[in-house]
Amino acid sequence: MFGELRRMNVRQVALQFLNILTIAASALMIWKGLAVITNTESPIVVVLSGSMEPAFHRGDLLFLTLPRKAPVEINDICVFKLPERPIPIVHRVVKIHEDAKTKKEYILTKGDNNSRDDRALYNRGQMWINREHVVGKVKGFMPYVGMVTILMNDYPWMKFALLGVLGLFVLIHRE
Numbered sequence: 001m002f003g004e005l006r007r008m009n010v011r012q013v014a015l016q017f018l019n020i021l022t023i024a025a026s027a028l029m030i031w032k033g034l035a036v037i038t039n040t041e042s043p044i045v046v047v048l049s050g051s052m053e054p055a056f057h058r059g060d061l062l063f064l065t066l067p068r069k070a071p072v073e074i075n076d077i078c079v080f081k082l083p084e085r086p087i088p089i090v091h092r093v094v095k096i097h098e099d100a101k102t103k104k105e106y107i108l109t110k111g112d113n114n115s116r117d118d119r120a121l122y123n124r125g126q127m128w129i130n131r132e133h134v135v136g137k138v139k140g141f142m143p144y145v146g147m148v149t150i151l152m153n154d155y156p157w158m159k160f161a162l163l164g165v166l167g168l169f170v171l172i173h174r175e
Contacts, residue, residue, distance in 0.1 A: 020170050040066040040136035045079055046146030047090055051111030052077070055092075056138075059147035062090065064136030072096070072107060072131065077138040080109065084123050088135055091118055097128060105131045 008016075034043035047060045055077065056062065064079055072078060074093050081088040091109040094117060098105050106128035110117040119127055152159040 016170055020167065023170075038063075038065040038136065040064050042079070042088065042135050045088060045090065045135075046149045048087065048150065049111075051113050052090055052092070053113045055112050056090065056141060057143065059144045059150055061142040061145040062138050063140040063142075065139045066134070066136045071105070072134055072137065078107075078109065079135045079138070080107075080129055080133045081135050082121075082123055082129065082133055089118070089121060090138070107131065107134070 031043070035041055037043070043064055045062050045064060047056045047058055047062060050058050062079070072093055074096060076093045077090065078093055079088045079090050089109070091111045091114075093107055094110045095108040096105060097108070107130075108117055108119070108128055118129075122129060152162070
């Protein structure tokens with residue numbers, strides 16, 4: 001396996017590194033393109049817990065969109081991110097409250113598999129989330145495709161092993 005790498009000259013190795021960079025740049029462009037098309041900063045998320053079962057299971061890959069003109073409605077499944085929490089949450093909208101004075105929309109969410117609403121998950125003293133906290137509404141999903149992401153987060157060594165194997169594979173194959 002390493003014999004092929006030894007037979008390559010500097011120019012061929014440099015070309016292989018450029019191929020790796022091209023793949024990484026293409027993935028980034030696809031991600032940013034999806035973000036523009038779906039009008040959300042995170043067009044794809046992975047379900048990390050069982051709080052939305054039976055609708056979504058741990059490891060499901062969700063496709064999001066955030067249309068500018070369509071408001072969030074009751075029973076929509078939304079992804080929201082609170083300022084003090086690093087990980088977005090996927091839950092269903094159960095109540096919407098509009099402040100008559102400020103015309104600001106407040107949302108209450110709940111996981112389908114949870115017995116109570118999400119007020120315990122919100123920041124201390126917060127009873128509702130703001131519309132600005134919503135990252136996107138779920139428009140589709142692929143079951144269990146995100147398990148790879150969960151496994152790589154749970155076992156960091158797996159991420160490095162996979163990247164190493166892929167990098168080595170790209171380097172030793174000239175096509």
